[in-house]
Amino acid sequence: MSRADDRLIFERLLQPHLDRLYRLAWRLAGQKAEAEDLFQELLVKLFGKLDQLAAIEEPGPWLGRVMYNLFIDERRRFARQRLHTVGEGALSGDGLAGLPGPDDPAAEQDLAEKRERLGNALEQLSDEHRIVVLLHDAEGYKLNEIRDLTGTPVGTLKSRLHRARARLRDILESDGTFF
Amino acid sequence: MRDEQLHEGHGDAKDGEILALLKDLPVPPAADGFYGRALGRAVLEGRRRQRRRWIYSGFGAAVAAGLAAWVAIGVLWNVPNPGTPEAHIPGVTIALEQPRTVNLVFSSATPLDDASLTVNLPDGVELAGFPGQRVITWETSLKAGRNLLPLTLIAVSPAGGQLLARLEHDHRDRSFRLQIAVSEDPPGAS
Numbered sequence: 001m002s003r004a005d006d007r008l009i010f011e012r013l014l015q016p017h018l019d020r021l022y023r024l025a026w027r028l029a030g031q032k033a034e035a036e037d038l039f040q041e042l043l044v045k046l047f048g049k050l051d052q053l054a055a056i057e058e059p060g061p062w063l064g065r066v067m068y069n070l071f072i073d074e075r076r077r078f079a080r081q082r083l084h085t086v087g088e089g090a091l092s093g094d095g096l097a098g099l100p101g102p103d104d105p106a107a108e109q110d111l112a113e114k115r116e117r118l119g120n121a122l123e124q125l126s127d128e129h130r131i132v133v134l135l136h137d138a139e140g141y142k143l144n145e146i147r148d149l150t151g152t153p154v155g156t157l158k159s160r161l162h163r164a165r166a167r168l169r170d171i172l173e174s175d176g177t178f179f
Numbered sequence: 180m181r182d183e184q185l186h187e188g189h190g191d192a193k194d195g196e197i198l199a200l201l202k203d204l205p206v207p208p209a210a211d212g213f214y215g216r217a218l219g220r221a222v223l224e225g226r227r228r229q230r231r232r233w234i235y236s237g238f239g240a241a242v243a244a245g246l247a248a249w250v251a252i253g254v255l256w257n258v259p260n261p262g263t264p265e266a267h268i269p270g271v272t273i274a275l276e277q278p279r280t281v282n283l284v285f286s287s288a289t290p291l292d293d294a295s296l297t298v299n300l301p302d303g304v305e306l307a308g309f310p311g312q313r314v315i316t317w318e319t320s321l322k323a324g325r326n327l328l329p330l331t332l333i334a335v336s337p338a339g340g341q342l343l344a345r346l347e348h349d350h351r352d353r354s355f356r357l358q359i360a361v362s363e364d365p366p367g368a369s
Binding site: 044114 | 193194197198200201202204205206207209213214217218220221222224225226228229
């Protein structure tokens, strides 16, 4: 395989998976710079495994697993900065009722605030809880897909998901999002 | 299916709202051209790492075996430390990114059990098998007579510098220096 060929093959094999991998990097790392580093490092690692990649019929799950393992192996490097960015008086006290329509600026502002509070609440979860709730509830991964990705048994994932959701609710109730 | 049953009966409106928010929690799209740049960097960096792995591989070491330099070191505790600045410092020249085995020969009058050998590498010189590490320590024992320690060095920058090997045993220590010069010419080009 020539150098030009291996680049073309590498790009062709990965192209269909880039969006999903980028989203996964975001969910794992939590911030743009760290997500981009994780995504980049994954691609470098995959180039070294080009033969293996080419031999896999459906590489999607395998690619996700390689990224997850990379994240775990270098967690400190890709760890999110646990900064909380809620400003003084940011809490509107409107609760989560009545999700806004796109043409309502006030509602959009409200949604942005809720997302910010939800993001801060997610930051307070452990990595294990945060990752399972984001992959399952935000990305729509099934539990058996998360099991394949992380190597964690489904029973453990169910338990983590349950506790993560409960913890999120507790945090959002205590910060005034819920009354 | 989204395992909604995990709410175990208290899946009220608040839980529903949290789920709705999570489901819509955005991931900012990648910047224009980011994927293309990332793929390009991956290919370049991947090739560079492949090359380094090849350099560090057994093939590289085998090629280097015929190029070994020998540095004899006497482990005599009661003579001035040859590691002091005024002492003669042996030197070796290695080619950039070409592995070169330097055999450190420790001559000891007596056996030394539980000795500790620490090698400090200058910036830009690596030890094969220990990429990126500047300080490597071994626990070892020396027998009476000649003890051989082969170190396969690889210069990853042309700066060179001094390698410091420090042997410690029973609260005594000796340091040995090796001056490493780096040639940017391929072997045999001179």
